[in-house]
Amino acid sequence: MLIKIEAHRYMYYFLKSKVTLFEFEEWIYDHGELEEILGEAEYFQFISRDYKNQYAYEDTEKQIRKLIDIATYEQERVVNLLISLTEGNNDEIDVMDILYDEYCNGYTFLRYIALTHVATSDEFKENVKRNKLKLKDYNKSIIKEAKRLLNFFGRNELEIAIEHEYIDRRKEEDRIEIHSINEMFNRLKLIRFVNTL
Known part of the structure; x- marks a missing residue:
């Protein structure tokens, strides 16, 4: 079971380019418990995002920066x-x-x-x-x-x-x-x- 600190750490790794956008998308879909960790609205924003969109990386980065204590x-x-x-x-x-x-x-x-x-x-x-x-x-x-x-x-x-x-x-x-x-x-x-x- 994923805990908050591990989830935030993974998101931080995304910001530091240690996790690709594709890996991040897979991770979001593989961890339903993120809805409880992040809250319904934030989780829905992540899972409803079109990760093939040209602005997906920037939108994901912006959302993460507001969510975690970098x-x-x-x-x-x-x-x-x-x-x-x-x-x-x-x-x-x-x-x-x-x-x-x-x-x-x-x-x-x-x-x-x-x-x-x-x-x-x-x-x-x-x-x-x-x-x-x-x-x-x-x-x-x-x-x-x-x-x-x-x-x-x-x-x-x-x-x-x-x-x-x-x-x-x-x-x-x-x-x-x-x-x-x-x-x-x-x-x-x-x-x-x-x-x-």
Whole structure:
């Protein structure tokens, strides 16, 4: 049985293009319990929509945006990306690609991870992907930063408000990625230098 949070999460995935319009239509028809979850009027609007219409995607997106709290699922997604950086699943470079895009779209708290990633050559990234020891070494400071950010999310000092906008309740000295990026990069250089000795 589908529950509300799962239904809203699936709709969020549609907004993030992880679910196609065809998949969404099938899902709506396969889950009659959505009438109770969404309410009769919203459900009827979904099931009566002509999904082959040229405006079906836009109409579905607009309806979903009015229905769900996007910030909840957006924060869940960003936090999960940061967690995946700390778990060493060998997909860290791909995750950093995503986080770089998120930084460019407004999540400036990701600055250190994004700038570290973009400042690293593509050739080096490819070499690191193939060598687990190099990947582990490359990721040390990134993992540390991911954990630091996760702590702020855990204490509600960072909170996603809407897509690509966030509330920052941290103390000024904790916003180091905003006011002391050079200090962070100098630490990174020092760590890399010590690791080469």
